Amino acid sequence: MSAESSKQHKIISERVNRLSPSGIRKFFDLLASMEDVISLGVGEPDYATPWHISEAAVQSLERGYTMYTSNSGIPELREETARCLQQKYNIDYEPYGEILMTVGVSEALDLAMRAILNPGDEVIMPDPHYVAYDSCVILAGGEPVMVPTSQESNFEVDAKDIEARITDKTRAILIGYPANPTGAVMSREKLLAVAKVARRHNLMVISDEIYSRLVYGVEHICFAGLPGVKENTILLGGFSKAYAMTGWRIGYAAAPQEIIRAMTKIHQYTIMSAPTPAQVAALEALKTGEPDVKEMVEDYNRRRMIIVKGLNEIGMPCFEPRGAFYAFPSIAKTGMTSEEFSEKLLMEEKVAVVPGSAFGECGEGYVRCCYATSLADIEEALARMKRFVKKHSK
Numbered sequence: 001m002s003a004e005s006s007k008q009h010k011i012i013s014e015r016v017n018r019l020s021p022s023g024i025r026k027f028f029d030l031l032a033s034m035e036d037v038i039s040l041g042v043g044e045p046d047y048a049t050p051w052h053i054s055e056a057a058v059q060s061l062e063r064g065y066t067m068y069t070s071n072s073g074i075p076e077l078r079e080e081t082a083r084c085l086q087q088k089y090n091i092d093y094e095p096y097g098e099i100l101m102t103v104g105v106s107e108a109l110d111l112a113m114r115a116i117l118n119p120g121d122e123v124i125m126p127d128p129h130y131v132a133y134d135s136c137v138i139l140a141g142g143e144p145v146m147v148p149t150s151q152e153s154n155f156e157v158d159a160k161d162i163e164a165r166i167t168d169k170t171r172a173i174l175i176g177y178p179a180n181p182t183g184a185v186m187s188r189e190k191l192l193a194v195a196k197v198a199r200r201h202n203l204m205v206i207s208d209e210i211y212s213r214l215v216y217g218v219e220h221i222c223f224a225g226l227p228g229v230k231e232n233t234i235l236l237g238g239f240s241k242a243y244a245m246t247g248w249r250i251g252y253a254a255a256p257q258e259i260i261r262a263m264t265k266i267h268q269y270t271i272m273s274a275p276t277p278a279q280v281a282a283l284e285a286l287k288t289g290e291p292d293v294k295e296m297v298e299d300y301n302r303r304r305m306i307i308v309k310g311l312n313e314i315g316m317p318c319f320e321p322r323g324a325f326y327a328f329p330s331i332a333k334t335g336m337t338s339e340e341f342s343e344k345l346l347m348e349e350k351v352a353v354v355p356g357s358a359f360g361e362c363g364e365g366y367v368r369c370c371y372a373t374s375l376a377d378i379e380e381a382l383a384r385m386k387r388f389v390k391k392h393s394k
């Protein structure tokens, strides 16, 4: 270790030193220095926020509504969130005590971990998984424990595999379906099996359902709505993906009162309250944004079918993702690692994808392609990838 990095290791906490830099960031930095790149890299909608949602926030600013809100969030927004959860999934959450508005699901995830973990507590999660999952656990003093998933089982996590990893240090299971990076959804049957394991071992389940509205031809099952698990579940939900609101930074957690109280304690000292204009916009989204969601989902679905078919045809086999806006094709034919593949594809064909290894060991051999981009770009990207795979096939 150089003198410089050893000095830095003394200054920076061990927890932070343990985090690896996000594999995604590296590609975005490379991307930023290049022109005419087709990006299937960034995981966000290509839509602007529907104008009536933005307008609600603009009008609230014009009326001078620019102060902090209650730590938990605007009461009407919590009420509307509770109403939507009741209407969609038949789950009752008390808006005054069981719901907390947060700075995106990102904050909710961090709060959930910090609220429930003691040093050394283990959290079981599927591999591959969203990049923040293991880091959040480590930052909260816990230990992430991976459950491998594979294309053969459609990247659904198996309850038996979870149970096999339970030790006396296990505190929670963290799942996120529809999944980033695979687009996998979990069947009711498989979720019920996870619920049974959680109940049997008295474990908390943190269920990140940020992509709940983006499902294609299947029903989204809300984990907290399964029999007997609501008391053990922290449900995380958001606005970023369904309403094209990534930059507004707004999400929520719904959980038993004791847990929300603990999460609110951290939130009030670190955040105070979620951004006020974003809360106003989120309320408008819940009240009147349904037709927008429907339109965007139909559009994503068209793109999904084209990219999945295209990838399979060009020698990048891809299971059918039923949720989110990602395809996760295999690159086995090229014999490259996912980092090599992504870097070479970017340099030779100017197409950006994300290496599967950024999402965990089981992501190796795959790349993540986000299809929340125009059909013309998807088609051009497929043509370029076809040329690339043909040239590099082993």
Ligand SMILES: Cc1ncc(COP(=O)(O)O)c(C=O)c1O
Pocket: 043, 103, 104, 105, 106, 107, 130, 176, 179, 180, 208, 210, 238, 239, 240, 246, 249, 250, 251
């Ligand atoms: C699975 C998953 N959870 C959480 C987040 C963070 O979402 P937010 O914008 O609500 O912080 C993302 C963003 O990409 C995600 O893919």
